[in-house]
Amino acid sequence: MTADVVTHEVLNQSTPLADVNLYSGNRALRDALRFNAPALDDAALVALGAEAGSSAMQRDARLANTFSPQLKTHDRFGHRIDQVEFHPSYHALMARAMHHGLHGTPWSRGAGAHIERAAAFMLFTEAEPSVLCPISMSYAVMPALRSNAALHADWSPGLTSTQYDERFLPFDQKAGLTMGMGMTEKQGGSDVRANTTRAEPDGRDDWGVRYRLTGHKWFFSAPMCDAFLVLAQTPAGLSCFFLPRWLPDGTVNALRIQRLKHKLGNQANASSEVEFHGAAAWRIGDEGRGIPQILAMGAMTRLDCALGTAGLMRQALSIALQHTSQRQAFGKRLIDQPLMQNVLADLALESEAATALALRLARAVDRTENGHDEHESLMRRVLTPIAKFWICKRGSAFAQEAMECLGGNGYVEEQGEGVMARIYREMPLNSIWEGAGNIMALDLLRALRGGPVADALAHETAPAQGAHPAFDAMLARVLHGLDGATEEAQARRLARDTALLLQAALLRQHSTDAVFTAFCASRLADASDVFGALPAGCDLNAIVARAQFH
Numbered sequence: 001m002t003a004d005v006v007t008h009e010v011l012n013q014s015t016p017l018a019d020v021n022l023y024s025g026n027r028a029l030r031d032a033l034r035f036n037a038p039a040l041d042d043a044a045l046v047a048l049g050a051e052a053g054s055s056a057m058q059r060d061a062r063l064a065n066t067f068s069p070q071l072k073t074h075d076r077f078g079h080r081i082d083q084v085e086f087h088p089s090y091h092a093l094m095a096r097a098m099h100h101g102l103h104g105t106p107w108s109r110g111a112g113a114h115i116e117r118a119a120a121f122m123l124f125t126e127a128e129p130s131v132l133c134p135i136s137m138s139y140a141v142m143p144a145l146r147s148n149a150a151l152h153a154d155w156s157p158g159l160t161s162t163q164y165d166e167r168f169l170p171f172d173q174k175a176g177l178t179m180g181m182g183m184t185e186k187q188g189g190s191d192v193r194a195n196t197t198r199a200e201p202d203g204r205d206d207w208g209v210r211y212r213l214t215g216h217k218w219f220f221s222a223p224m225c226d227a228f229l230v231l232a233q234t235p236a237g238l239s240c241f242f243l244p245r246w247l248p249d250g251t252v253n254a255l256r257i258q259r260l261k262h263k264l265g266n267q268a269n270a271s272s273e274v275e276f277h278g279a280a281a282w283r284i285g286d287e288g289r290g291i292p293q294i295l296a297m298g299a300m301t302r303l304d305c306a307l308g309t310a311g312l313m314r315q316a317l318s319i320a321l322q323h324t325s326q327r328q329a330f331g332k333r334l335i336d337q338p339l340m341q342n343v344l345a346d347l348a349l350e351s352e353a354a355t356a357l358a359l360r361l362a363r364a365v366d367r368t369e370n371g372h373d374e375h376e377s378l379m380r381r382v383l384t385p386i387a388k389f390w391i392c393k394r395g396s397a398f399a400q401e402a403m404e405c406l407g408g409n410g411y412v413e414e415q416g417e418g419v420m421a422r423i424y425r426e427m428p429l430n431s432i433w434e435g436a437g438n439i440m441a442l443d444l445l446r447a448l449r450g451g452p453v454a455d456a457l458a459h460e461t462a463p464a465q466g467a468h469p470a471f472d473a474m475l476a477r478v479l480h481g482l483d484g485a486t487e488e489a490q491a492r493r494l495a496r497d498t499a500l501l502l503q504a505a506l507l508r509q510h511s512t513d514a515v516f517t518a519f520c521a522s523r524l525a526d527a528s529d530v531f532g533a534l535p536a537g538c539d540l541n542a543i544v545a546r547a548q549f550h
């Protein structure tokens, strides 16, 4: 036998989904965008769609995740340096995300900016989600930062700049800035009141009252950000502080990075454990009012969790559609096998419903940040926990089913080339961080006390009332559950039902009859616990055709 004997020909394998326009090819996203922002010029999204779907960006995503960040606590002479080194592809992705204004930029623009950014965030997630952690945090800190006018004035130009500057330098020497957040400590994450980090007053300067912080943070992502909003205890209670890596006098602040976390996924993003050794920090807002500040940030990052999961779902669905359109089994393309069609159609419904609900929340954010609107304000408050809970909760099951559409190839990563495995490992994260599922469901119960939610939901869902018997039955059930009497133990049930109702109402308004009817039949009339069990009579062909690249 010689080494060049040909044992087999490679056939019946699908091709990678690359060099496609993720925006132009996504009918569900374009329809949802037209509904929520009819006047929006989508030229920038077309450009981003092409970039995010390019093989060049896919290569950066693979490399940034394969060569994960490395912590350097000391230099070779023994000096403490507390820096994290990233692969150049990480920096390339950060630069593109900031170029497209996914971080602080919408805060410096007018109406529509948050919706456009939301769509862009979904598209970028399809390219690479890990780098969006510092991008999302930089977006989220902006409203809280306004509570300290001097800091806001000095830092907002850098935070809204579209230039990425990876250098470890004081803020006034950099072309662009990013920020992170530090709440979670060892003894409590959801229950931030249990924080033990202490803040001692240490004088006053141009940025207001200065403190010295002593304590730790157990999860502290993207520690190479230029500054962080952190929580610490003062005699008046939990308060919010601005903690920069560099101090105004040009020295490095006393933030020690202890180690990086070894995570299930999200490999390109560095998540660390840190200690504050008398680190200087400036107060944001009033002493003892840390929780409202953090909630303002959390509301924005929760939006991003919903958007990010919707983006990942779309990516997984697109890959599944690509594979099943090319792979043959039992004499037919997989996509033409009736049962596979049912699975793909069901995934398409879920993906479109996630996109619809996440963008609806983005509209509420946009409207309330650019004017006063009571209905939108109430919807924003209620939709945030609902969308974060339900969309993220569906993510992992979705990824598993999309992976299965690829058979064994779906489970194989091959040095980062098999993207499904990366999506699968990333999915649970959006459900856990920024308020895990139970915390979101309990937050919905709190939100019900914020105003006439039942009236708002009746108004919001009016266009779909009478369109399907299962919708009307679910509406009656949900409205009944909004009377404020729901027990804690039933909070997930209420969050799920409200999410499904809102998703159906949105699909009625900006999707097709086939999608709306199948969604009601499979999720409102009959709550299936497995994808691919759409009841007979659903127009599977039409649903799958809508989800395919156009």
Ligand SMILES: Cc1cc2nc3c(=O)[nH]c(=O)nc-3n(C[C@H](O)[C@H](O)[C@H](O)COP(=O)(O)OP(=O)(O)OC[C@H]3O[C@@H](n4cnc5c(N)ncnc54)[C@H](O)[C@@H]3O)c2cc1C
Pocket: 180, 181, 182, 183, 184, 187, 188, 189, 190, 191, 219, 220, 221, 222, 263, 266, 271, 429, 432, 433, 434, 435, 436, 437, 438, 439
């Ligand atoms: C990769 C990664 C990066 C992160 N980065 C950051 C970061 O940069 N900054 C930061 O501050 N944090 C960060 N976090 C922390 C994250 O926000 C927390 O892990 C999360 O909020 C949950 O807190 P916990 O881990 O302390 O869990 P716990 O609060 O102990 O919760 C555990 C479980 O109990 C449930 N639970 C809690 N209270 C109740 C209740 N009253 N009733 C019913 N159920 C309840 C929760 O829903 C959850 O399922 C990160 C986490 C991860 C995984």
